[in-house]
Amino acid sequence: MPKVLISDKMDPKAAQIFRERGCEVDVITGQTPEELAGIIGQYDGLAIRSSTKVTKAILDAATNLKVVGRAGIGVDNVDIPSASAKGVVVMNTPFGNSITTAEHAIALMFALARQLPEADASTQAGKWEKNRFMGVELTAKTLGLIGAGNIGSIVADRALGLKMKVVAFDPFLTPERAIELGIEKVTLDDLLARADFITLHTPLTDQTRNILSKEALAKTKKGVRIINCARGGLIDEAALKEALDSGQVAGAALDVFATEPATESPLFGTPNFVSTPHLGASTSEAQVNVAIQVAEQMADYLVKGGVTNALNMPSLSAEQAPKLRPYMALATNLGLLVGQLESDRVKSIAIEVEGAAAELDMRPITAAVLAGFMRAFSSSVNMVNAPFLAKDRGLDVREVRHDREGDYHTLVRVSVETEDGERSVAGTLFGNATPRLVEMYGIKIEADLAGHMLYIVNRDEPGFIGRLGSTLGEANVNIATFHLGRRESRGGGEAVLLLSLDGAVAEPVLWKLCQLAGVKTVKSLRFDG
Structure with a gap:
């Protein structure tokens, strides 16, 4: 019988499901890393929330561990590369708290629009500053979604019910899906210029880190209000502080911060700033949902070998x-x-x-x-x-x-x-x-796709390969393999080059390649294999 440890506080239904599906389960919470390392070797499965840190040291001690299940979306507290190296499957429950997170974003939008936290503090302090707190209506305002996936689409639906106009920036959003949602797909710059409220619902990646940078905030409509219940790091917090002080941003509400727990921040104490301690998923319904889902997924894997919502398998x-x-x-x-x-x-x-x-x-x-x-x-x-x-x-x-x-x-x-x-x-x-x-x-070409590569489209004419090789050589870029294909059997048409390189090509070198005579397209590529 597989044995599972629940190491963080979780709805009791999780343990019940494990037992019903043929797993032995222990619930032991609040352990130190040393205590967890001392007992983890007994278990086939580890069910966690956000408190337990599944580090390399824990994984090294987990001699029988087969699966780690995170009841929630984020897995920042799990060393996934080390888990993969150990053959441990890492699962999460990406959709169990979508409604809860979306509702929190809407709640923060209302809080900003009507200055509810400050009005509450003032009133409970014995003041009656009715004229001080002049809010704005949401009706007829434009909401800008950065990210229109599962949570973003729920926010859009709620906002449309409030008679707001919704525009969205999302590389994956198709025009057909936008029509289905009743929203308008726009560029990021267009969203920044038009939105009265901006709410973020995108993962933190190299492409989205500081997507609301100082430069982006300067492009916003003056008096915009910004909400982030997604991930810390999507907003330059120092730049947001400056924008609030200058009045470019009329209000901001953050449930997530670049560093958490956020015991200090340049934003704390700023007028028209609202903060909550990462409460996006904190409702009783969401906690039950994610607990049930993680138990079902882990039990299915341990008992039947089924894999659902795995991040590394x-x-x-x-x-x-x-x-x-x-x-x-x-x-x-x-x-x-x-x-x-x-x-x-x-x-x-x-x-x-x-x-x-x-x-x-x-x-x-x-x-x-x-x-x-x-x-x-x-x-x-x-x-x-x-x-x-x-x-x-x-x-x-x-x-x-x-x-x-x-x-x-x-x-x-x-x-x-x-x-x-x-x-x-x-x-x-x-x-x-x-x-x-x-x-x-449309061009025949034979090539392996591995490591760092360059994709180049050029006019098929004499001398180009020499110019290319010289430019890369001067930049100390070594060509490992060279693959050539061309649209015509004779020169004069269009050719495609795929070059395997020993390392990445710096931006200045890519710029030089773009300036070579005959070049039409240059792109740097990266493959896992």
Whole structure:
């Protein structure tokens, strides 16, 4: 019988579900790291909230641990790379507290609009400053969503019910999904210029860190009010303080901070600033939901081998894994390739298989493509949650299975629809094991996708490769492999180069490459393999 430890305070229904599904469970909370390390070796599963820190030291002591389940979204308290190296699955419950978090954002928006915290403090201090607290209505105001995924779409629905106009910036939001939600898709600059209220609902990635920077805040509509219940680090807090002091921002409400617990902040004490201690998921309903979900997921894995909402493991049965593994590597890299090249231009994505690939279960292949595609924007996306995130964001995904036989015994093609038309890449397996790119945007090319790479489109004319090599050589950039394809059999047309490099290319070098005669496109790429 698998044995599970619940190490943080959790609704009792979690322990009940574990027992009902065939697991032995202990509930021991409030342990020090040393105490946890001393007993963790007894357990197959560890169910946590945010208090327990699953560090490398804990994982090293967890000799029997198979799964860590986080009842909630964030897994900042879990060392996922160390867990992966130990073969420990890390799960979370990404949708259990969506409504609660969305409602908290709406609550903070009301608090800002009517200055409720300050009015409450003033009144309870025996003052009656009725004329001091002049609020604003939400009706007819424009709400700007930065992120229109699961939580953002719920906020949009509530805001529309308040008769607000909603605009959204989200690279994954399709026009069709925007129409379905009743909102308008806009650029970030357009949102900043138009929104009376801005609320953030996006993960913290390299692309979103300080998305509301000093420069971005300067572009906002004067008197904007800003709410963040997503992740600390999305807003430059020092710059927000300056914007509040200057009046550029009329009010701000933060439930999350760059450093937590936030025992001090430049924003504390600033007029028209409201703060809460990361309460987005703190309702009794949400706590019950995430406790039930994490127990169900962990029990299914420990007893039946099913994997749901894992952050570091594909959703595969033991029988499927050996045959599908090379296909998933190919599919992931094809998705990552188009994701890095096309970013937020994609409206729809199609996954086509033919030959031997057409005889397989397409779902893992599709999930791998989507995981690769969205990994260009968020490192937390994987094969398990990618299909759900794609659906949640309204990305149109199609699967096509061809019975025909082509030039290759097996082929996977990924096509994306952009504003400029369709773009597609295709790959095969050499020896049924080694992934290889064989076509890119209509040009035949054979290349491995691995490590740091450069993608270059240029006029196919004499002398270009020499100029390219000289520029990279002067920058001490070493070319590992060189792959060339061209649209015409003779020179004069368009050529594609894929270069494998020993390391990343600095921005100044990329700029120099863009200035070379004949260059049309230069992009730096990164692959896991």
